[in-house]
Amino acid sequence: MDATSIVAALAKTARTASRTLTTATSQERTSALFDIAQAIEDRASEIIAANEIDISRGKSESMHPQTLDRLLLNHERVLSIADGARQVAALPSPLGNTLRESTLPNGLHLKQISVPFGVVGMVYEARPNVTVDAAVILLASGNAALLRGSSSAASTNEILVRVMREALATTTISPDVIQLVSSEDRESVKALLHARGLVDLVIPRGSAALIRMVVDEATVPTIETGAGVCHVYVDEYANLDIALPILINSKTHRPSVCNAAETLLVHEAVAEKFLPAALSALRDAGVVLHCDGTSKKYADFLEIPSIAVTEQDWCTEYGVLEMNVGIVPSVDAAAEHIAKYGTNHTEAIISESQDAINRFVAMADCAAIMINTSTRFTDGEQMGFGAEIGISNQKLHARGPMGLEAMTTSTWIVTGSGQIRK
Amino acid sequence: MDATSIVAALAKTARTASRTLTTATSQERTSALFDIAQAIEDRASEIIAANEIDISRGKSESMHPQTLDRLLLNHERVLSIADGARQVAALPSPLGNTLRESTLPNGLHLKQISVPFGVVGMVYEARPNVTVDAAVILLASGNAALLRGSSSAASTNEILVRVMREALATTTISPDVIQLVSSEDRESVKALLHARGLVDLVIPRGSAALIRMVVDEATVPTIETGAGVCHVYVDEYANLDIALPILINSKTHRPSVCNAAETLLVHEAVAEKFLPAALSALRDAGVVLHCDGTSKKYADFLEIPSIAVTEQDWCTEYGVLEMNVGIVPSVDAAAEHIAKYGTNHTEAIISESQDAINRFVAMADCAAIMINTSTRFTDGEQMGFGAEIGISNQKLHARGPMGLEAMTTSTWIVTGSGQIRK
Numbered sequence: 001m002d003a004t005s006i007v008a009a010l011a012k013t014a015r016t017a018s019r020t021l022t023t024a025t026s027q028e029r030t031s032a033l034f035d036i037a038q039a040i041e042d043r044a045s046e047i048i049a050a051n052e053i054d055i056s057r058g059k060s061e062s063m064h065p066q067t068l069d070r071l072l073l074n075h076e077r078v079l080s081i082a083d084g085a086r087q088v089a090a091l092p093s094p095l096g097n098t099l100r101e102s103t104l105p106n107g108l109h110l111k112q113i114s115v116p117f118g119v120v121g122m123v124y125e126a127r128p129n130v131t132v133d134a135a136v137i138l139l140a141s142g143n144a145a146l147l148r149g150s151s152s153a154a155s156t157n158e159i160l161v162r163v164m165r166e167a168l169a170t171t172t173i174s175p176d177v178i179q180l181v182s183s184e185d186r187e188s189v190k191a192l193l194h195a196r197g198l199v200d201l202v203i204p205r206g207s208a209a210l211i212r213m214v215v216d217e218a219t220v221p222t223i224e225t226g227a228g229v230c231h232v233y234v235d236e237y238a239n240l241d242i243a244l245p246i247l248i249n250s251k252t253h254r255p256s257v258c259n260a261a262e263t264l265l266v267h268e269a270v271a272e273k274f275l276p277a278a279l280s281a282l283r284d285a286g287v288v289l290h291c292d293g294t295s296k297k298y299a300d301f302l303e304i305p306s307i308a309v310t311e312q313d314w315c316t317e318y319g320v321l322e323m324n325v326g327i328v329p330s331v332d333a334a335a336e337h338i339a340k341y342g343t344n345h346t347e348a349i350i351s352e353s354q355d356a357i358n359r360f361v362a363m364a365d366c367a368a369i370m371i372n373t374s375t376r377f378t379d380g381e382q383m384g385f386g387a388e389i390g391i392s393n394q395k396l397h398a399r400g401p402m403g404l405e406a407m408t409t410s411t412w413i414v415t416g417s418g419q420i421r422k
Numbered sequence: 423m424d425a426t427s428i429v430a431a432l433a434k435t436a437r438t439a440s441r442t443l444t445t446a447t448s449q450e451r452t453s454a455l456f457d458i459a460q461a462i463e464d465r466a467s468e469i470i471a472a473n474e475i476d477i478s479r480g481k482s483e484s485m486h487p488q489t490l491d492r493l494l495l496n497h498e499r500v501l502s503i504a505d506g507a508r509q510v511a512a513l514p515s516p517l518g519n520t521l522r523e524s525t526l527p528n529g530l531h532l533k534q535i536s537v538p539f540g541v542v543g544m545v546y547e548a549r550p551n552v553t554v555d556a557a558v559i560l561l562a563s564g565n566a567a568l569l570r571g572s573s574s575a576a577s578t579n580e581i582l583v584r585v586m587r588e589a590l591a592t593t594t595i596s597p598d599v600i601q602l603v604s605s606e607d608r609e610s611v612k613a614l615l616h617a618r619g620l621v622d623l624v625i626p627r628g629s630a631a632l633i634r635m636v637v638d639e640a641t642v643p644t645i646e647t648g649a650g651v652c653h654v655y656v657d658e659y660a661n662l663d664i665a666l667p668i669l670i671n672s673k674t675h676r677p678s679v680c681n682a683a684e685t686l687l688v689h690e691a692v693a694e695k696f697l698p699a700a701l702s703a704l705r706d707a708g709v710v711l712h713c714d715g716t717s718k719k720y721a722d723f724l725e726i727p728s729i730a731v732t733e734q735d736w737c738t739e740y741g742v743l744e745m746n747v748g749i750v751p752s753v754d755a756a757a758e759h760i761a762k763y764g765t766n767h768t769e770a771i772i773s774e775s776q777d778a779i780n781r782f783v784a785m786a787d788c789a790a791i792m793i794n795t796s797t798r799f800t801d802g803e804q805m806g807f808g809a810e811i812g813i814s815n816q817k818l819h820a821r822g823p824m825g826l827e828a829m830t831t832s833t834w835i836v837t838g839s840g841q842i843r844k
Binding site for chain 1: 441444445524526530532537539540618622623637638641643645646661663664667668670671675783784785786787788789790791792793794795796798799800804805806816817818819821822831832833834835836837838839840841842843
């Protein structure tokens with residue numbers, strides 16, 4: 001069979017099986033998810049043994065140490081995956097909630113309720129924890145999961161899926177709600193992205209290149225996740241005592257993730273007061289500075305190494321300890337800079353002026369605006385969603401961190417007593 | 423300039439102009455929309471004159487009479503377009519609504535509010551009323567509109583856009599929030615569909631072929647609208663007195679639209695009682711019947727002309743007075759038939775049994791489920807939305823009729839006092 005037929009068959013099997021999720025009670029779904037978590041914990045050694053196969057293959061193929069680390073599972077990491085599954089299991093069900101309700105003059109009763117998508121595909125890279133995280137979030141929201149991970153994690157993904165399916169075998173949920181799409185066959189990704197009518201949604205998670213490929217290629221609906229060129233704007237009326245820790249946290253707490261800051265913008269009125277401390281603190285944290293003309297003068301004067309920022313730098317998601325620094329004459333100028341170079345992800349303003357904040361909020365066009373706090377808080381778990389399947393960087397359907405609710409759609413239930421349209 | 427550069431320039435101009443929509447008060451937006459409505463009414467003769475150019479070109483190119491009729495504007499139709507604009511103007515603003523709100527243990531205050539997409543493209547066919555309907559709905563929801571109609575309506579669309587822009591010129595809203603994308607250049611559609619980062623969303627409206635092209639081609643987010651193979655299922659426990667008018671209304675009220683029914687499924691227990699009346703009434707309404715084995719026996723016995731239904735027929739959106747008829751042994755069998763042949767649009771059940779209804783609702787996977795009422799009610803205006811930009815036939819973002827709210831996205835506003843992530 002070719003990849004298209006294989007993916008079609010998996011998707012059809014998954015759709016039929018997904019009915020066991022929707023007809024199950026939320027208690028039955030919860031209990032099945034706890035069973036999955038327990039099975040992962042119980043079978044940790046098997047999982048680690050399978051992971052070792054991927055790791056040694058990775059080493060023999062001279063995989064980048066950072067990628068190898070992402071791929072690696074040890075006992076602690078397996079337990080943490082199981083704990084994550086338990087956390088999701090404990091969340092309230094996002095299904096069957098009444099979203100809107102009304103009675104029309106003709107007596108028709110309208111009720112819009114949340115329902116699962118049905119069959120959702122995930123396309124992702126080396127990190128094997130995504131296999132469990134995604135499956136568990138999708139099942140908790142009533143969806144069957146088609147998982148397409150990286151071939152470099154093939155053995156690990158295979159055992160994780162097997163353990164989850166075997167855990168489901170003793171529940172009311174069909175094991176077929178979790179399907180592993182072969183990572184051997186490169187064509188299987190394309191087949192998944194073109195399975196219109198069979199797959200309701202595909203979510204990519206991974207590098208910018210992967211996400212771009214999925215968005216370009218897919219004819220099924222997708223949600224773009226990822227890229228974040230986030231800014232911290234320190235306003236004229238900023239409380240500089242909080243500005244400095246927020247800046248350092250935004251840049252250095254975990255530079256590789258999408259909600260880390262890449263650019264610092266400082267209002268010219270506080271540049272003299274704020275920049276020396278900011279540049280020194282960034283330097284001390286090991287951050288390479290890309291400075292505009294004015295801020296470079298401060299850096300030079302303070303003998304802090306810096307390079308001249310380029311047009312390309314302003315658009316770059318470094319993902320490492322590098323940061324652009326610019327001086328702006330106003331909150332409007334900051335917002336315009338962000339509109340030009342930002343990726344509509346997370347933008348922070350540090351200000352005690354409600355006017356400046358309001359102006360920034362009105363002009364920002366992003367998933368999350370942080371007022372006097374760190375960009376790092378754009379995160380499903382931090383925001384109290386309990387779980388996150390990714391951070392949407394588009395405006396359609398979901399924007400920002402996506403929890404269980406984002407994995408549902410809706411149905412209108414219209415109840416009448418014989419009404420017909422005039 | 424090539425199409426890509428032209429569309430990029432239009433989109434950038436539109437985005438800058440869209441700020442005048444978001445910084446305007448909702449009163450200012452409303453008043454601008456009323457001005458547009460008034461201008462359309464005042465300049466009806468100009469609009470009709472321009473439309474005559476399209477009509478006579480259409481005639482000289484032997485355009486199909488039905489298409490010509492869709493293209494035609496007369497005084498009454500222009501007034502109705504203006505009235506439609508007034509209706510939208512009078513709707514409450516969908517912007518700035520609080521969607522979710524919470525305070526986290528660390529003191530961060532989270533508020534998710536509704537905001538516009540920004541720049542939304544419409545790709546549509548001959549009907550020139552869409553030019554105004556879409557522009558007005560998009561403006562009312564704070565979005566700039568890039569309108570790409572059909573070349574057959576070029577003169578009409580041009581004057582409609584000019585009238586709307588000139589009406590805006592005396593308001594606080596920039597006329598540049600409405601942009602006409604040239605229909606002369608076939609490449610302009612492609613450019614619009616690939617304008618990632620410049621256009622936030624493109625909605626196609628028109629034939630199945632147009633929608634398919636947009637969904638296949640687009641790398642910007644799109645919402646699939648359209649196709650409806652809708653079913654009316656008459657259950658064993660149906661009140662047959664209401665079943666018949668609902669069936670006739672669903673099939674014959676306006677057969678060309680997506681919420682018209684294409685297939686009648688009857689529970690075998692009521693076939694003998696219901697089919698004679700149903701088949702006669704459908705025949706009297708001029709409906710061509712495509713019958714399965716059992717229902718054909720009834721038709722033959724009653725001497726009602728019918729043809730044997732084919733596998734292809736079950737999947738066909740006739741759009742005209744033709745209907746499939748099938749007998750099913752149970753509500754589950756009806757739901758399975760619908761899952762196999764339906765398009766997840768609108769499915770009706772006629773039943774007095776709550777058990778049967780619950781089973782049908784649990785198994786149906788569609789935008790709207792009609793219980794004891796006509797499929798024709800899946801419609802934004804009928805459902806009290808006041809306006810409709812299309813009916814989403816996908817599960818992402820919006821499902822079913824889309825009103826003003828569906829044309830918004832959201833932003834998280836996170837307010838802190840110096841919190842950083844641990």
